[in-house]
Amino acid sequence: MKRHLLEAADLDRDDATLVLDTAAQIESALAGREVKKLPTLRGRTVVNLFYEDSTRTRISFELAAKRLSADVINFSAKGSSVSKGESLKDTALTLEAMGSDAIVVRHGASGAPHRLAQWVQGSVVNAGDGTHEHPTQALLDAYTIRQRLGRLDGIRVVVVGDVLHSRVARSNVWLLATLGAEVTLVAPPTLLPVGVGSWPVQVGYDLDAVLPKADVVMMLRVQAERMNASFFPSAREYSRRYGLDGRRMGALPDDAIVMHPGPMNRGMEIAAVVADSARSTIVDQVGNGVSVRMAVLYLLLGGASASE
Amino acid sequence: MSTLIKGARPYGEDAVDILVTGGRIAAVGDELTVPGADVVEAAGLVALPGLVDLHTHLREPGREDAETVETGSRAAALGGYTAVHAMANTDPVADTAGVVEQVWRLGRHAGLVDVVPVGAVTVGLRGERLAELGAMADSAARVRVFSDDGHCVADPALMRRALEYVKALDGVVAQHAEEPRLTVGAQMNEGDRSARLGLTGWPAAAEEAVIARDVLLAGHVGARLHVCHVSTAGSVEILRWAKSRGVQVTAEVTPHHLLLTDECAEGYDPVYKVNPPLRTEADVQALRAGLADGTIDAVATDHAPHAVEDKESEWASARPGMLGLEQALAVVVQTMVEPGLLDWRGVAERMSVAPAAIGRLESHGRPLAVGEPANLLLLDPAHRATVDPAALASRSCNSPYAGRELPGRVVHTFLRGAPTVLDGKAQR
Numbered sequence: 001m002k003r004h005l006l007e008a009a010d011l012d013r014d015d016a017t018l019v020l021d022t023a024a025q026i027e028s029a030l031a032g033r034e035v036k037k038l039p040t041l042r043g044r045t046v047v048n049l050f051y052e053d054s055t056r057t058r059i060s061f062e063l064a065a066k067r068l069s070a071d072v073i074n075f076s077a078k079g080s081s082v083s084k085g086e087s088l089k090d091t092a093l094t095l096e097a098m099g100s101d102a103i104v105v106r107h108g109a110s111g112a113p114h115r116l117a118q119w120v121q122g123s124v125v126n127a128g129d130g131t132h133e134h135p136t137q138a139l140l141d142a143y144t145i146r147q148r149l150g151r152l153d154g155i156r157v158v159v160v161g162d163v164l165h166s167r168v169a170r171s172n173v174w175l176l177a178t179l180g181a182e183v184t185l186v187a188p189p190t191l192l193p194v195g196v197g198s199w200p201v202q203v204g205y206d207l208d209a210v211l212p213k214a215d216v217v218m219m220l221r222v223q224a225e226r227m228n229a230s231f232f233p234s235a236r237e238y239s240r241r242y243g244l245d246g247r248r249m250g251a252l253p254d255d256a257i258v259m260h261p262g263p264m265n266r267g268m269e270i271a272a273v274v275a276d277s278a279r280s281t282i283v284d285q286v287g288n289g290v291s292v293r294m295a296v297l298y299l300l301l302g303g304a305s306a307s308e
Numbered sequence: 309m310s311t312l313i314k315g316a317r318p319y320g321e322d323a324v325d326i327l328v329t330g331g332r333i334a335a336v337g338d339e340l341t342v343p344g345a346d347v348v349e350a351a352g353l354v355a356l357p358g359l360v361d362l363h364t365h366l367r368e369p370g371r372e373d374a375e376t377v378e379t380g381s382r383a384a385a386l387g388g389y390t391a392v393h394a395m396a397n398t399d400p401v402a403d404t405a406g407v408v409e410q411v412w413r414l415g416r417h418a419g420l421v422d423v424v425p426v427g428a429v430t431v432g433l434r435g436e437r438l439a440e441l442g443a444m445a446d447s448a449a450r451v452r453v454f455s456d457d458g459h460c461v462a463d464p465a466l467m468r469r470a471l472e473y474v475k476a477l478d479g480v481v482a483q484h485a486e487e488p489r490l491t492v493g494a495q496m497n498e499g500d501r502s503a504r505l506g507l508t509g510w511p512a513a514a515e516e517a518v519i520a521r522d523v524l525l526a527g528h529v530g531a532r533l534h535v536c537h538v539s540t541a542g543s544v545e546i547l548r549w550a551k552s553r554g555v556q557v558t559a560e561v562t563p564h565h566l567l568l569t570d571e572c573a574e575g576y577d578p579v580y581k582v583n584p585p586l587r588t589e590a591d592v593q594a595l596r597a598g599l600a601d602g603t604i605d606a607v608a609t610d611h612a613p614h615a616v617e618d619k620e621s622e623w624a625s626a627r628p629g630m631l632g633l634e635q636a637l638a639v640v641v642q643t644m645v646e647p648g649l650l651d652w653r654g655v656a657e658r659m660s661v662a663p664a665a666i667g668r669l670e671s672h673g674r675p676l677a678v679g680e681p682a683n684l685l686l687l688d689p690a691h692r693a694t695v696d697p698a699a700l701a702s703r704s705c706n707s708p709y710a711g712r713e714l715p716g717r718v719v720h721t722f723l724r725g726a727p728t729v730l731d732g733k734a735q736r
Contacts, residue, residue, distance in 0.1 A: 009504070089620055109622035110495075110506040111576025130624065132506030170506060194511070195503030 008135040008175040022295035041070035064293035138171035153180035161220030245271040315351035320652035328682040331724040358390025358683035360663040363608035370399025375613035377414035385728040388685035388718040396428040403428035403439035405447035412449035427451040445477040452668040455482035471531035490514035512540040523550035535559040539584040541594030560608035563639035578626030600649040613704030638714035682725040691717035
């Protein structure tokens with residue numbers, strides 16, 4: 001494993017599989033235990049450096065680090081680094097001087113974790129950067145698919161929604177391709193990036209056409225504000241054409257699952273009846289997120305004295 | 309005072325001696341001997357007319373921490389330039405006779421190159437109403453090039469009026485072609501790489517649409533238009549079409565757009581962030597071809613110094629722009645001369661003669677001939693060196709060529725017969 005986790009595009013098949021297998025081992029090691037804690041990272045310090053609000057991702061990383069017995073510091077720094085206050089570089093050097101071993105960073109600017117990695121000695125974990133990547137989300141999604149469907153090779157995954165602005169979509173495209181899944185992106189053309197043709201995916205505009213052959217449908221969050229910039233005419237029209245409702249769910253094969261990275265807009269991209277159905281893995285994804293992030297921290301910080 | 313330059317090769321042709329007296333070329337011939345003259349050995353060096361830059365950001369007044377007229381002038385002289393046009397986006401903006409005269413005077417005081425101020429087209433670069441273009445033209449700075457560079461004169465009616473108005477001044481509007489509604493939040497060329505890197509795309513069409521509009525307007529009103537930093541293959545095609553129709557349009561390309569591509573954005577180092585952005589390899593090839601065939605008239609640096617803190621940040625919050633003055637000729641040698649796209653006369657045409665003509669500079673861009681002003685440079689084309697940003701004369705170090713090996717070294721530069729650079733060292 002490399003020193004940093006900056007993007008899913010960086011991971012080869014062995015690296016990615018190692019993370020998923022490690023997460024599974026951690027999960028079974030903790031299963032049924034009263035104290036859900038491993039001593040692996042005792043004495044190590046993990047900093048959650050969050051430039052954007054993201055309660056769920058921060059809590060997930062915090063829990064992951066604490067379950068590995070690391071010391072965790074949450075550093076919430078909102079606003080851009082240049083317009084007000086301390087620069088990203090100064091913040092990074094300050095945290096490092098205080099003895100951080102890993103920095104988990106969420107930032108509104110694409111590539112901010114890459115910059116950070118050039119300035120610090122410790123490990124950097126990308127917890128979402130701008131519209132670029134969110135690699136641990138893709139890892140937990142892959143883990144969830146493998147858990148539910150038993151494999152990733154040849155699995156047909158349909159990703160639906162605002163691909164243009166989605167770091168979750170980008171990470172999933174690269175990771176799923178690396179792991180042998182077949183990815184189809186479905187969105188209005190306005191929400192697909194120019195250049196999507198160079199990605200290892202199929203692209204379609206018609207959700208109904210692809211559902212009958214999907215093993216996994218991954219719904220992306222769509223912000224209603226996008227309609228003000230004419231990405232689509234109205235929330236209702238978006239929902240009619242690209243939302244996953246009960247009728248569309250009925251077109252899926254029997255074993256197909258429905259995923260969502262959260263937070264959901266119920267009634268917009270996903271209907272409540274779908275989100276709460278047995279096909280939905282949304283709650284599993286949250287739980288698996290902690291295991292996968294434990295695996296990432298464990299592998300990056302070289303937990304030489306393996307679990308137990 | 310006389311200087312005898314021994315054994316130089318004008319335009320890379322046969323070696324001659326060049327005698328400079330009283331700021332002019334007094335004699336050109338074999339084995340000249342002039343008692344009392346300073347002798348500059350130039351055996352093997354290529355002599356070219358002093359370079360003229362149409363597009364330099366000297367940052368003074370306002371950002372003297374990034375560059376001053378003096379430090380920028382020194383960088384220019386070391387790059388072989390004898391005249392630079394100082395862009396108007398200073399603080400305060402160069403939109404009045406007072407500011408352009410101040411910049412002009414600072415240039416005279418530094419005395420390393422002729423600093424020719426560019427005047428803003430609109431008050432405060434705001435694109436709302438015309439600045440007093442006539443007052444700037446009539447000032448001591450004799451402004452002939454007007455530009456809101458950094459901003460596009462996006463309003464088509466205002467652009468039309470500006471093009472018309474400067475006809476009376478023998479002026480030219482130098483347009484920063486960027487349709488602002490198509491580049492909101494744009495960070496890099498829109499294409500395969502922006503899609504993957506998650507950086508908001510700057511589409512080629514945002515440049516091409518404005519160039520297409522403006523060549524039509526310039527043709528309609530019979531005015532001169534100059535297009536700054538052309539960066540796409542489509543822009544070259546539109547310019548070729550406009551020229552074939554007789555439109556009075558000229559265009560420039562930067563060294564960085566001749567050499568670098570959007571591949572540089574990988575790694576997110578903002579030293580490669582620039583506006584317009586680095587494009588694709590196909591664009592680079594089209595720009596080289598356009599410069600070779602004259603569709604693009606000039607090389608202009610868009611030298612854009614930035615303080616360390618404005619570049620040492622996340623990509624999105626970094627300022628766009630990169631240094632160019634000291635490496636421009638080297639990049640042209642690498643991208644145009646060595647592949648055989650331009651000979652030395654072609655280099656002189658694109659980097660001295662044409663930009664001087666566009667800027668209406670009478671004493672620059674002149675032939676290396678008896679009686680002409682002695683503005684010239686001597687280049688060692690065989691020299692190769694790796695660029696070290698810390699060693700540059702510019703006050704800033706945001707060079708995209710850091711660590712690259714480039715050919716050619718400006719050994720001597722003369723401004724009106726006085727050496728501004730000797731043996732690679734600035735003389736003041």
